[in-house]
Amino acid sequence: MPPVPSEGNRPLSVWAWGYEDRLPDDEERRELAARVEGMLGFPERPILDYPSLDDVDLPAPSLSVPDELADVVTTERRARASHTYGKGYRDIVRGFHGDFAAAPDLVARPRDEADVESIIAWAAEEGVAVVPYGGGTSVVAGVECDGEGYAGVLSLDTREMDAVLDVDTHSRSAKIQAGATGPEIQAQLADHDLQLRHYPQSYEFSTFGGWVATRAGGHFATRYTHIDDFVESVRAVTPAGTLETRRLPASGAGPDPNRFLLGSEGAFGVITEGWTRVQPRPPHRGRATVRFDDFWAAVDATREMVQARLYPANCRLLDSNEAMLNELAFDGSHLLVLGFESTDHPVADDLDRALEIADDHGGRCPDGPTIEDRTTGDAATDREATDEGAWRDSFFEGPYLFNALVSMGVLVDTFETAVTWDTFPDLHEALSENVLGAMREECGAGFMSCRFTHVYEDGPAPYYTLLAPADVGNELDQWRTIKRAASDTLLAHGATITHHHAVGRVHREHYHEEAPDAYLEALRSMKRTLDPEGIMNPGALL
């Protein structure tokens, strides 16, 4: 991963994804406009000015900083504005238009668990809603709270707690504080020649605690990629007390306590730290890109590879639209980007076998496979090397383009799901019809692409990107209709409302249709026990 400077030296955008200085400039936006007009046939797009902090319309805080928390709580304007939203389309549109109506009254930056306990105790006493905040990269309004029925809203930013506290190289695990971001973890583990190797697209900014709270998925396609499978133990501060699960490789004692905090989205408490599995950098790698003329042949090849248990680290099927969008193919080919890696042994045979399966389904690999077998020494000195060059850059660059598109009147969103293989064809067809239909109706045109982000023996996790020419000022109404078409179609086909974006507030209504009623009631009773005043992230999840 590229080393990323910390926020301290480099301001983050108040309204958009990422660093201010990485927002595409006017020339880049003109090129982008030419692409969406030329490639997607959209009508001419405007190049609107980016907003500045001065444009922000921020309501006055309804709370003042309590004396006893003066060291860690602020009402400062920039802090409140930048803690108002996550980074979904709806958030960036509102930020772009200077609408920060949902700003928290207070922002807290606890330095340690004692601070977290004090803040929560105060909030419970005063009836203040507490919104745990990590990287603020939620795309489902996980960090946005309207505070209705509360004395106010406090955004609890965990990023001061950013240390790797302990490393057990023998068992390959590390104890990490909740507020550590991907690059901060990477840098600290590098001293031990270890890596976490959990790379969600939000990696640069999102935090360990946020990953656990939202069940984050990394960019690897199989095996260790979900934070769920990394976690050995979790520690959390709830209004009913601090709890810590035992650090274990496995246990059969009752329902897994880690799994109650994984996906809890701040509704039970604030995750403060946890033990997680780590690994050395893999010196053995292999990669190849396979081209298919037929999407369904590519789907079958992908399914066979994963059912063969070859465990490709990358197994990213891009449909022809996605391949075009990523500037990887313009001839209508569907691409299967394969990567294998191992800390221990060469992977050429596994890659060859995958290519054989691809070939059986008409997949061509004109450039052949690329194999890398470095020595461990190389790996240690070269631990920052990127894995896949072009794709990796575009993976982390994507959200900046997203910002730019919003400023050019382009409706842009992504949604993702998981479904069994038998159901995927019908689901895909229905999504194409319903979501493209909704975009055309709302926006007069629309473009949808699909890739598999993760694959399982029993089904894929397809990820869709949407683009449409928006009616500036009316974008959110258009978006709501399109989003509903997507979500309704997912649920009607037995797919999940989210594979790794979480529930937050955007997916809450559909989540309540997906989850069994009795289970939701049980979760609510659990919340009442851990959070009797209901101050923890009200409105998210439950």
Next chain:
Amino acid sequence: MPPVPSEGNRPLSVWAWGYEDRLPDDEERRELAARVEGMLGFPERPILDYPSLDDVDLPAPSLSVPDELADVVTTERRARASHTYGKGYRDIVRGFHGDFAAAPDLVARPRDEADVESIIAWAAEEGVAVVPYGGGTSVVAGVECDGEGYAGVLSLDTREMDAVLDVDTHSRSAKIQAGATGPEIQAQLADHDLQLRHYPQSYEFSTFGGWVATRAGGHFATRYTHIDDFVESVRAVTPAGTLETRRLPASGAGPDPNRFLLGSEGAFGVITEGWTRVQPRPPHRGRATVRFDDFWAAVDATREMVQARLYPANCRLLDSNEAMLNELAFDGSHLLVLGFESTDHPVADDLDRALEIADDHGGRCPDGPTIEDRTTGDAATDREATDEGAWRDSFFEGPYLFNALVSMGVLVDTFETAVTWDTFPDLHEALSENVLGAMREECGAGFMSCRFTHVYEDGPAPYYTLLAPADVGNELDQWRTIKRAASDTLLAHGATITHHHAVGRVHREHYHEEAPDAYLEALRSMKRTLDPEGIMNPGALL
């Protein structure tokens, strides 16, 4: 797996593990006595008569069969006796002595989910405790309920619901009723050339629903071996209603609902069916047995293999005592039994790499590896073939020897845990000291052996077998002291009270020390929501 006739044709023992006709006869018991006396140096052991159903001291039922449930409920003597206990040492000792004081008042055999719902509705109305019963193979008193504070106890036996209801060969998954045993599932999936490949030691008798309720571990060492990782969805009848999770390969929507039922031990409701991942029989196999002079060198080799992500299906480290007990080595060698398998590709390279790692740690493989690459056709016709001959037989024969040992005044028990690699040496040393010490103090002698049943990148799941000469009539007092020494030592060293035997009632007290208080409170509030009258398996888990 060997085909196993159904219970209907062949009576199960009322007091002991398994089929009556497989109980070791007097000659076998005399040989066994010679072994424990010669090999372990125990004083001469008696050969006591096995009890018969006539010897059973069964209290009168405190309930009569309700008219509306007459089709599915009985007070029949044999049914009540055989549903009294699980199959732990404590159970078999009491059964052997004819003590069936804990017998349920009623035994129900629902034919379908509607019957389950009727039974639960009736029990909630009447204040009757309901104990879900699958194979009755619990070793932690999971199916035994004293009924204190209830109008009576009903054992709800799910085994009439034993069908594979649906198979999706494309996604490799199957919908299975809760009461289907291992062999019943095997036989029904064979029609589709598929297998579940979940092989707990109780495989012959235990059921799908029981596996889910107790988070069963299969006999494979890595990858798909825990039922947790097989399950796509679960359906359960709770007193508050029937709930079913969505069938999905993965989801990130809130805390995983399947994980609330996995390990719930009947405390929330009765699992009635579920979708689970299945697979073809693997035609590619490789196996080898490695001998080590030094136990800790063997431990290091095992750790390296699993951290290398070679994914051995079997990776069973037997210490020299365990190797002797299984009659596999008598020279003080520690054995590492390795097995690799694949449905898709040869595994010789992986096995070679594992042997290379073993060799680095002084492991010798005098017989070399055995490689099998059958064609798929062979696999289809030969799907009942055993995997590992001697070990597999001894794995399933073990519990019968356990029965015989109880009838010969031998205290015999097993316990298991999981712990990170860094902690294992201290834990192992402390267990050797404390548990052997307790056996010597209580029984004058004792023998303990250790094997790894499962291995993870961050730690092993060690499994201990205990043997000691018991004072017949006083066995349970002796056992309690020894068991407490083991359990206390586990918890003091940060290990879990159970890796796959579950909590039940035997481990409840220690489980309540292991699990965070706030989490237990949350589980209790969940139970109150799903089971407001508290009729579901009271005393188990919570």
